[in-house]
Amino acid sequence: MMSVDDPLTVTCTAPVNIALIKYWGKREEDKILPLNPSLSITLDVADLRTKTTVVASKQFDRDRLWLNGKEHDINNKRMQTCIRKLRQGADDLWRDGKLMIAKEEWKNYRLHIISENNFPTAAGLASSASGLACFVYSIAQLLQFKETFPGELTTIARQGSGSACRSLLGGFVLWESGTALDGSDSIARQIATGDKWKSLRVIILIVNEQQKKTSSTAGMQTSVQTSDLLKFRAKEVVSMQLSRMRDAIEKADFPTLATVTMQESNQFHACCLDTFPPIFYLNEVSKEIIQFVHDYNADNNDITVAYTFDAGPNAVLLTREENLEKLMNSLHQKFGFFPVTREGVTRSVFENSQSDRIIRSIVTKIGEGPRVITRSIDHEESLATKEGKPKFIC
Amino acid sequence: MMSVDDPLTVTCTAPVNIALIKYWGKREEDKILPLNPSLSITLDVADLRTKTTVVASKQFDRDRLWLNGKEHDINNKRMQTCIRKLRQGADDLWRDGKLMIAKEEWKNYRLHIISENNFPTAAGLASSASGLACFVYSIAQLLQFKETFPGELTTIARQGSGSACRSLLGGFVLWESGTALDGSDSIARQIATGDKWKSLRVIILIVNEQQKKTSSTAGMQTSVQTSDLLKFRAKEVVSMQLSRMRDAIEKADFPTLATVTMQESNQFHACCLDTFPPIFYLNEVSKEIIQFVHDYNADNNDITVAYTFDAGPNAVLLTREENLEKLMNSLHQKFGFFPVTREGVTRSVFENSQSDRIIRSIVTKIGEGPRVITRSIDHEESLATKEGKPKFIC
Numbered sequence: 001m002m003s004v005d006d007p008l009t010v011t012c013t014a015p016v017n018i019a020l021i022k023y024w025g026k027r028e029e030d031k032i033l034p035l036n037p038s039l040s041i042t043l044d045v046a047d048l049r050t051k052t053t054v055v056a057s058k059q060f061d062r063d064r065l066w067l068n069g070k071e072h073d074i075n076n077k078r079m080q081t082c083i084r085k086l087r088q089g090a091d092d093l094w095r096d097g098k099l100m101i102a103k104e105e106w107k108n109y110r111l112h113i114i115s116e117n118n119f120p121t122a123a124g125l126a127s128s129a130s131g132l133a134c135f136v137y138s139i140a141q142l143l144q145f146k147e148t149f150p151g152e153l154t155t156i157a158r159q160g161s162g163s164a165c166r167s168l169l170g171g172f173v174l175w176e177s178g179t180a181l182d183g184s185d186s187i188a189r190q191i192a193t194g195d196k197w198k199s200l201r202v203i204i205l206i207v208n209e210q211q212k213k214t215s216s217t218a219g220m221q222t223s224v225q226t227s228d229l230l231k232f233r234a235k236e237v238v239s240m241q242l243s244r245m246r247d248a249i250e251k252a253d254f255p256t257l258a259t260v261t262m263q264e265s266n267q268f269h270a271c272c273l274d275t276f277p278p279i280f281y282l283n284e285v286s287k288e289i290i291q292f293v294h295d296y297n298a299d300n301n302d303i304t305v306a307y308t309f310d311a312g313p314n315a316v317l318l319t320r321e322e323n324l325e326k327l328m329n330s331l332h333q334k335f336g337f338f339p340v341t342r343e344g345v346t347r348s349v350f351e352n353s354q355s356d357r358i359i360r361s362i363v364t365k366i367g368e369g370p371r372v373i374t375r376s377i378d379h380e381e382s383l384a385t386k387e388g389k390p391k392f393i394c
Numbered sequence: 395m396m397s398v399d400d401p402l403t404v405t406c407t408a409p410v411n412i413a414l415i416k417y418w419g420k421r422e423e424d425k426i427l428p429l430n431p432s433l434s435i436t437l438d439v440a441d442l443r444t445k446t447t448v449v450a451s452k453q454f455d456r457d458r459l460w461l462n463g464k465e466h467d468i469n470n471k472r473m474q475t476c477i478r479k480l481r482q483g484a485d486d487l488w489r490d491g492k493l494m495i496a497k498e499e500w501k502n503y504r505l506h507i508i509s510e511n512n513f514p515t516a517a518g519l520a521s522s523a524s525g526l527a528c529f530v531y532s533i534a535q536l537l538q539f540k541e542t543f544p545g546e547l548t549t550i551a552r553q554g555s556g557s558a559c560r561s562l563l564g565g566f567v568l569w570e571s572g573t574a575l576d577g578s579d580s581i582a583r584q585i586a587t588g589d590k591w592k593s594l595r596v597i598i599l600i601v602n603e604q605q606k607k608t609s610s611t612a613g614m615q616t617s618v619q620t621s622d623l624l625k626f627r628a629k630e631v632v633s634m635q636l637s638r639m640r641d642a643i644e645k646a647d648f649p650t651l652a653t654v655t656m657q658e659s660n661q662f663h664a665c666c667l668d669t670f671p672p673i674f675y676l677n678e679v680s681k682e683i684i685q686f687v688h689d690y691n692a693d694n695n696d697i698t699v700a701y702t703f704d705a706g707p708n709a710v711l712l713t714r715e716e717n718l719e720k721l722m723n724s725l726h727q728k729f730g731f732f733p734v735t736r737e738g739v740t741r742s743v744f745e746n747s748q749s750d751r752i753i754r755s756i757v758t759k760i761g762e763g764p765r766v767i768t769r770s771i772d773h774e775e776s777l778a779t780k781e782g783k784p785k786f787i788c
Contacts, residue, residue: 228626228627228630228631228661229623229626229627229631229661229664229668232622232623232626232630233622233623236622236626237622237623259670262670263670266667266668266669266670266672267622267623267668269667270623270664270665270667270668271664273660273663273664273667274623274660274661274664275660276653276656276657276660277684277688278660278684280681283678284604284677284678287674290671290672294671
């Protein structure tokens, strides 16, 4: 048997995903079943990722969780649901042809989960999706979780945080709304790899935020209760947009992908405004960026850049590699210089932002799903000490 | 016969109207036939009005138009349509039992039309509605226009500027979308007088505008072409909201009227955002006012104030007389002091606005339709000199 001195551990990463077809509104709250299907791209973990180390031991007195160096309560309903379902699906652990832990033994093990993002959680970058995806994926890896049907793991991540299910896969990911009452068909699956879209570049513009943010969970609930437009959108508009976008992905047709992405973003925010009382996520800077994109495309007489906004004022722009430099120059000209983080190319050209509207930006691309970094506690990438505690505490 | 020395003249006023059920989108451009019915309240001409003097003479060489002291080209298509139709419906003019002008004679008379608003045109207060209504009403009065069916005059005003048809009546006015191809059933009619709503107060908040405004005509066209939500709204939502509001008007039920008014305003702006490229009329101050109203109602545990916004950032608030003072105090506390114009009560308490967000406000109430002020050129209210020229030129 194992002890803390010889711990069972795994360290994994999971990516951030950005919805091009938006998820807004649940048809069922508890299981997090969405009103409509959504479609996302997975971003490169080299630029944005959650990393999680899980350590299992019989000697721990309870499950514990540390996020970004600070202990958090693990006893919230959603995380408890995930852990329970992961334990139910645990399987025998074999090493070198020897049964180390029989599946019925796992219930005697407690988990220490240590998780970190390499981007500021406060930046409004949907850290819950990569966070919950990494949480579920890492525990599944450690407990030898065995799916009873394809996509089961994504249904577990979904119950932790809806859009987390999309972070379990790379490339273009479709989250089905499903029709089953138990949610077993509301799975996420890859509909295309990023192979045809290697030149796609994703620019995240972190915007100076003045307003308070309405939480997605609360916002969605009010929208479902009060917005007639949201119901119509889910029922009539999304399937049409989804089919246009899948076609564009297949054909590597950037202008159509870009157009549908912008229309989807606008319609999501329109439904927020049709909510009563209305929800505003876009601020004046967001609106300026939208105007900038439409002007830029009009000036170039071609659709070479698109915007999309989630439940906050930060913009995500899509463009192609060959247009990146020109676009960044135009952005700097319009908004003033802001620091650019770009893997392997530039890092913080300017220490401080000279823009009062855009604080900084991250340039990234389409990427792969979660992966195991190491199964050794001694590995430098592990976030845990030999005792199963976080290496870094805030 | 008449000469310029003995001119044929009339001076009329017409009111501003504010849509509670919004008009956005035409099913036919030329005749200005709307996608959906709309409902407005007519404001008191004591506070906001257009005044128009029309002079007819055989000695004038052409039709001419002066707006707020400046000559404007009268040869635009919409105004020409109105004048042509008004001339077609002209009737015999009798004075003291004597036929002065036979109806077929009117074609030999040219018109000088002199028009003024008592509020700044640039304030974004939908001056085209009261302006066109006054234009049509005054000419009709002068030419003895005779309707061939009830509401015909509103169909003419509609072709000058859609919402102008609603300014031809007082109280609560419904503009029917109609189904006839010639637009003859797209008329405006009074559905209730203001009798049950004497205590209603309307506060117009003029907001500091930073952005460029998209013209309503252009904006509507793009919305009809690109917004799925607008089509759904026109087809499915408006009739339901209209029926709720008519019921509230009948029962003098302020909370329901207020709720539907706010929902309508939000849904109209949601459809603007769903337009591609999106149209933004609300700015940060508008959003602050919306938040203020929801907070105010929540604090009072009752719906005592409502907002509505047209194609611009200015707010129109509805409340009841008994709540007015408390509400104005709260607004001043929240936004800083701004000048208040209120008939018979206060006029410019503060010379200059101490608010950087609200420039000034006008407090008014529900009012009557257009009326004739005088048929004499010598009357002090006449805007014309004896020669049929404007008294005041800018």
